Amino acid sequence: MKHHENNIDTQCGKCTCGLCCTKIINFGVTRGWTEILKDINLHIHCGDLTALIGSNGAGKSTLLKAILGEISHSGELVFLAANKEGTGRPLIGYVPQKLEFDISSPTSVLDLFAAARSAIPVWLYRSQKMRQHISEGLAQVQAEHLIDRRLGALSGGELQRVLLALALDPVPHLLLLDEPLSGIDQKGLELFYRTVSTLRENYDLSIILISHDLKLVAEYADRVVFLNNKTIECCGTPQEVFNNKKVIETFGIGWPIELLAGRGAERE
Amino acid sequence: MLLWYNLIDLLLPYDWANYLFMKNALLGVLLVTPIFGLLGTMVINNKMAFFSDSLGHSALTGIAIGVIWGIPNPIWSMLLFSILLTIAILIVKKANTASTDTIIGVFSSTAVALGIVILSRNGGFNKYSVYLIGDLLSISQTDLVTLGLVFIVVFILWIVVFNKLLLVSVSQALARSRGLRVNFYDYLFTILMAVIVTISIQWVGILIISSLLILPAAAARNIAQNMRQYHVCAVSAALISGLAGLILSYYWGTATGATIVLVSALFFLGTFMFKVLGR
Numbered sequence: 001m002k003h004h005e006n007n008i009d010t011q012c013g014k015c016t017c018g019l020c021c022t023k024i025i026n027f028g029v030t031r032g033w034t035e036i037l038k039d040i041n042l043h044i045h046c047g048d049l050t051a052l053i054g055s056n057g058a059g060k061s062t063l064l065k066a067i068l069g070e071i072s073h074s075g076e077l078v079f080l081a082a083n084k085e086g087t088g089r090p091l092i093g094y095v096p097q098k099l100e101f102d103i104s105s106p107t108s109v110l111d112l113f114a115a116a117r118s119a120i121p122v123w124l125y126r127s128q129k130m131r132q133h134i135s136e137g138l139a140q141v142q143a144e145h146l147i148d149r150r151l152g153a154l155s156g157g158e159l160q161r162v163l164l165a166l167a168l169d170p171v172p173h174l175l176l177l178d179e180p181l182s183g184i185d186q187k188g189l190e191l192f193y194r195t196v197s198t199l200r201e202n203y204d205l206s207i208i209l210i211s212h213d214l215k216l217v218a219e220y221a222d223r224v225v226f227l228n229n230k231t232i233e234c235c236g237t238p239q240e241v242f243n244n245k246k247v248i249e250t251f252g253i254g255w256p257i258e259l260l261a262g263r264g265a266e267r268e
Numbered sequence: 269m270l271l272w273y274n275l276i277d278l279l280l281p282y283d284w285a286n287y288l289f290m291k292n293a294l295l296g297v298l299l300v301t302p303i304f305g306l307l308g309t310m311v312i313n314n315k316m317a318f319f320s321d322s323l324g325h326s327a328l329t330g331i332a333i334g335v336i337w338g339i340p341n342p343i344w345s346m347l348l349f350s351i352l353l354t355i356a357i358l359i360v361k362k363a364n365t366a367s368t369d370t371i372i373g374v375f376s377s378t379a380v381a382l383g384i385v386i387l388s389r390n391g392g393f394n395k396y397s398v399y400l401i402g403d404l405l406s407i408s409q410t411d412l413v414t415l416g417l418v419f420i421v422v423f424i425l426w427i428v429v430f431n432k433l434l435l436v437s438v439s440q441a442l443a444r445s446r447g448l449r450v451n452f453y454d455y456l457f458t459i460l461m462a463v464i465v466t467i468s469i470q471w472v473g474i475l476i477i478s479s480l481l482i483l484p485a486a487a488a489r490n491i492a493q494n495m496r497q498y499h500v501c502a503v504s505a506a507l508i509s510g511l512a513g514l515i516l517s518y519y520w521g522t523a524t525g526a527t528i529v530l531v532s533a534l535f536f537l538g539t540f541m542f543k544v545l546g547r
Contacts, residue, residue, distance in 0.1 A: 068445050094445035101438050105313055108494035112438060115431035116446060122431060123499040150493055151438070163442075176445075 020046045022090050022174050022206050026075035029066050036062050039231045044206040051217040052210045054227035055250050060210045064176050090174045093167030097178035103152030110147050141165045141195050157188030177209040193220045284518040289405050296407040297510040299415040303422050305506030308485030313437040321478040322376030323465045326353045328383025350462040402473025404524035472525040483532035490539035505535045
């Protein structure tokens, strides 16, 4: 235990920014008789993009679901507003890894947003004002042209951007992104990362992102959390984490320059 | 009611609209079909077609319980049983131990078997066969008042909670992340469905009630691009097939419910062809 506490201090002791932050304190998840996660301690600042990495089945998605409150967990989730007064549950935006929905459903993007944002039944009346609002939200993820498209007719990348826009409306304190394993091409993925990166700066959002693309993580994340063996194995800047022996062991790559192409040289 | 009768005499001076039972049935169709059209949209969104079928079948047990209790109109025992069955299915479903299909199959076949066993005890199953096919032409004025009330309740609910139901049906995880009480809406909708299916069984019949729920919405799905089109198409398909089915059944001397279902099947066929050929 002592060891863990020390760890947290070194990682998150720099919380003197005076900004809002989200604290995950002593999270643990047990399902049935199996312990999936234990002793998870994280401290996330506004404007930080924290990437969550780990091998398959390490419990990354489980951690996000626990933060969301979708599965029960031990420990606490605390949100501290900028003035350190407003504490409580943060408003969470969530982009699921894979939206399991009926692709033949006649639900348009507008329907989905309007249903989430207003009480006026979408089959009865759609106001011009709401349409305008939704269109603006979609514009920030380069998706305003998709407003009348059916959800089922969207490509993987388009759907993900639409869901991102939905998660940002209303602007949350904490944004949870579960990156899909498949169905999105490299170009779409990079666009997604760029969008997320811009959003973080514009809104001062805390973002936790589960990622499978280490190259993009190294390029865009401020902090990387490596989940291994039911808990946080290490946590720090991309450079620190990708130098960790366990990380190298798990992924077979470390912090070589070739992984980072342009960015590595830039840093030197 | 007198106003309604006079109105029909004025507007529809046809042979079939002359009879009192046809006037009642016409009003019944005008009330029942839009409800089924509306509910059907969400039944398909939630992939509950099979569930609605099993709700219909379980009504047999409801009737059987009514017979054991010795009440003349088994509607109350039917309602009670279908609500209990719905809750049981949802609880087992949420425990997530087997696939939904299997769970519904297990409950449904058990309920049907139990109903048949009790009802056929003294070889008297035949007198309950009216429930299998239903009789829309037997609808009474009291029934119509009940239907009117149900119509109003469904319509109001559809305005108040539709957006929430839609979100939950698209993705439970997404709905939950937006602070919706997913379980509450799940129960609300399924129980609403159970009540309406059960009330309508005496007029539409156990065997075809879920088709009436599924077909208009399924037809609408083939052509609709958004929720509004979906609703407009589903309700119109339900209304038109209801009216056409009623009139056709009068001239053909066939069971009304089944005739209505056949007409809506034609709607499905038409929209399906439209969709396939339009691609």
